Amino acid sequence: MSNKVAIIASNGGLFDAYKVFNIATAAAATDKEVQIFFTFEGLNLIHKQAMHALEMPAGKEHFAQGFADANVPTIPQLVEMAQELGVKFIACQMTMDVMGLTSADFVEDIEVGGAVTFLEFAKDATPTLTF
Amino acid sequence: MNITQTLDAKGFACPMPIVRTKKAIDTLNSGEILEVLVTDKGAINDFAAWSKAGNHTILEQKEEDGVIYFYIQKA
Numbered sequence: 001m002s003n004k005v006a007i008i009a010s011n012g013g014l015f016d017a018y019k020v021f022n023i024a025t026a027a028a029a030t031d032k033e034v035q036i037f038f039t040f041e042g043l044n045l046i047h048k049q050a051m052h053a054l055e056m057p058a059g060k061e062h063f064a065q066g067f068a069d070a071n072v073p074t075i076p077q078l079v080e081m082a083q084e085l086g087v088k089f090i091a092c093q094m095t096m097d098v099m100g101l102t103s104a105d106f107v108e109d110i111e112v113g114g115a116v117t118f119l120e121f122a123k124d125a126t127p128t129l130t131f
Numbered sequence: 132m133n134i135t136q137t138l139d140a141k142g143f144a145c146p147m148p149i150v151r152t153k154k155a156i157d158t159l160n161s162g163e164i165l166e167v168l169v170t171d172k173g174a175i176n177d178f179a180a181w182s183k184a185g186n187h188t189i190l191e192q193k194e195e196d197g198v199i200y201f202y203i204q205k206a
């Protein structure tokens with residue numbers, strides 16, 4: 001069985017970020033090799049400024065208290081933890097070009113690549129997840 | 132039981148108990164025992180799955196006053 005987990009992060013809200021990083025850190029802590037491909041709004045999740053202010057879905061803002069009560073780590077904490085556990089981040093070059101972003105806009109140690117970079121990793125990953 | 136190290140992960144939500152346990156077990160030698168204290172109810176199934184994936188053995192687990200104790204022997 002493959003020891004790889006491939007994740008596509010294509011949405012940029014707070015809930016999306018938790019879905020992506022919880023699975024990624026849990027997988028990495030279970031000795032899986034994990035790569036996340038950040039594309040379109042998903043780039044928010046590793047953007048130096050945006051990751052600190054990700055929005056909740058409209059009408060769900062009341063969950064803020066629930067996050068605090070459950071002692072859930074913040075997204076920047078999860079990002080740091082994921083990288084510490086060896087999760088590899090790939091930012092989509094095409095989306096960055098469209099949005100006028102460069103590597104400097106993102107957290108350290110990301111790789112910038114195209115879809116093929118990710119597909120090559122994902123071809124024998126089980127599972128591949130999309131958020 | 133000869134406990135090598137204790138990890139207090141009470142109050143932490145998923146995925147922190149597993150992430151912290153992973154970091155702690157990395158510091159142990161094969162055969163040594165890690166005691167983990169958690170309050171996250173999801174941990175009961177998570178620790179079973181995590182231990183299975185890493186071939187670690189849960190020697191014992193118990194729940195007292197809302198705290199779950201795991202005794203994990205490193206593979």
